Amino acid sequence: xxxxxxxAGLLLATAAVYAQDPIATDGDKYKVIFENDRVRVLEYHDKxxxxxxxxxxxAFVLYALGPFKRTLTLPDGKVLTREFKAGDVLWSDAQxxxxxxxxxxxxxxxxxELKEEPSKR
Numbered sequence: 486x487x488x489x490x491x492x493a494g495l496l497l498a499t500a501a502v503y504a505q506d507p508i509a510t511d512g513d514k515y516k517v518i519f520e521n522d523r524v525r526v527l528e529y530h531d532k533x534x535x536x537x538x539x540x541x542x543x544a545f546v547l548y549a550l551g552p553f554k555r556t557l558t559l560p561d562g563k564v565l566t567r568e569f570k571a572g573d574v575l576w577s578d579a580q581x582x583x584x585x586x587x588x589x590x591x592x593x594x595x596x597x598e599l600k601e602e603p604s605k606r
Contacts, residue, residue, distance in 0.1 A: 510537065526597050527595070545599065560581050
């Protein structure tokens with residue numbers, strides 16, 4: 486039994502490391518609106534009840550264009566619930582997750598992903 490638990494943990498960790506770019510996993514929801522050698526700016530839009538595939542973001546800033554409520558499921562199974570009003574701003578370190586719109590409104594955000602690690606500045 487212990488070997489199965491260790492193997493499952495290893496598979497989850499490996500999946501997190503190799504999680505794909507959100508443009509590849511959910512190109513119907515993410516759109517690149519600007520990119521250079523320092524940042525990539527994404528627009529994200531979904532409808533209530535929709536969810537993403539597992540994907541990874543480098544460190545980013547999120548700006549909410551409208552109100553929404555969603556969950557983020559992390560590779561270790563932890564579930565975070567996030568609720569935003571229009572104009573709210575969030576900073577996040579790099580993260581792998583599956584996002585689910587659990588609210589009554591679409592999610593519509595702008596994300597600015599950093600291309601260099603914050604510790605390298």
